Amino acid sequence: MLQVPYIRNHKEEVITKLAVKNFDAKDIIGEIIALDEKRRKTQAELDNTLSESNKLSKDIGMLYKSGNIDEANAKKVETADLKEKSQELSQVLSSTENELKEKLVQIPNIPHESVPVGNSEEDNKVVSEEGEIRNLGNTAKPHWELVAEKNIIDFELGVKITGAGFPVYRGKGARLQRALINYFLDKNIEEGYEEVIPPYLVNEYSGFGTGQLPDKEGQMYHVTGDNLYLIPTAEVPVTNIFRDVIVKKEDLPIKCTAYTPCFRREAGSYGKDVRGLNRLHQFDKVEIVQIEHPNHSYKALDAMVEHVAKILRELGLPFRILKLCGGDISFTSALTYDFEVYSIAQEKWLEVSSVSNFESYQSNRLKLRFKDDDKKTTLCHSLNGSSLALPRIMAALIENYQDANGINIPEVLIPYCGFDKI
């Protein structure tokens, strides 16, 4: 959520920059400024009214104490008008505040100046590309065939137990998955991230804090009996650790990593793009989250990007890094880099990580602040990224490391797996 004073003081700039996200902010910004003015005016009026009736009440108290009952009763009558007025004003105030908030949450985060203009993923800018893409000719098998042959991931079984998009990993498949999780976590811990195991169900306040609610409600599984939501990403519980928190400046940056399963309803497309591990309702992901000082958040973003790149390099997967354009970048992000690994059998790039700086957009919702040198409380910047999402890494590993004898395990994973071939 953007800060109203910022909108008020940088009206034109906000409108221009939001245009990069293909968001026409002109009307809504005007409405917000008007609502804010109304809010402030009402606030001032209400405060004055309350101040008056507080004074009267104090007088009445004094009069009672000194035995001046008649005068006290006379003053009581005077309070009636003030009370009615303050009730009216506070109603106006709260409805104005609600309206204002409703408008505010409709405005996306302002994109960073380096975000390329564009309408869709076609316009994302390839920042770098690394690793050798093997040429297996037409012998390359897609991962869904390989996992069936080796009996390491069973999609049909998942359908029987739950439904489509809930695969069963078994044998070496399960072991490889667990190896990847541990490997990712270890790399993150090595980089200074504190490991946390958060709840996998969150309440609605948390959903609001990270922006899933109220708009993207359909994306999450809702446990209606207890009014809780299954997390679509560890970002939700982990970032909400810091909701309503004022941290010490010297504690920044705060770095957390968490492995969690992720649950996504993602009502939508079927077919080739969602075959196998490409898109699931339940999947595993290791997430990294940073809370940073506003002056250092872009340095932190670069470091996170480099960290993820290092892991992909170690795994020996060909990958590229994209800077998302205005049309593809998420609502809440100021700058996002996507990581894609190449799937040689599907002959396409698969997104395996998305690393973003939200600047103060999330912090404003979360009320996540730090005390600055001038003792002012200032919003922190928050960042997060996947490090990494498991299914597509698994898919790419299986496809890229296949040969006539089976599937090879990358060097770094062998100690975690306990085997070197499937």
Place this chain on the structure above:
RNA sequence: GGAGAGGUGGCUGAGUGGCUGAAAGCGGCACCCUGCUAAGGUGUUAUACUCGUAAGAGUAUCGGGGGUUCGAAUCCCUUCCUCUCCGCCA
């Protein structure tokens, strides 16, 4: 799930209708003093919003929401949470 008790500032803990944004202690910060150290002294120490260039002033906040009252941390209702006992259970 049943029966009780309770939720007050960074922490401990007082406070049962008005002068309590909140005693006291601890902790934190600043300064002073003692040639060092231990100790001592003085002051300060919440958050948000509004008005103001500022100094400052006002308003709200004692788990959340609602109510009674001229006036609520204090009374009533409701909800969430914590603790103790019983039951159930990985």
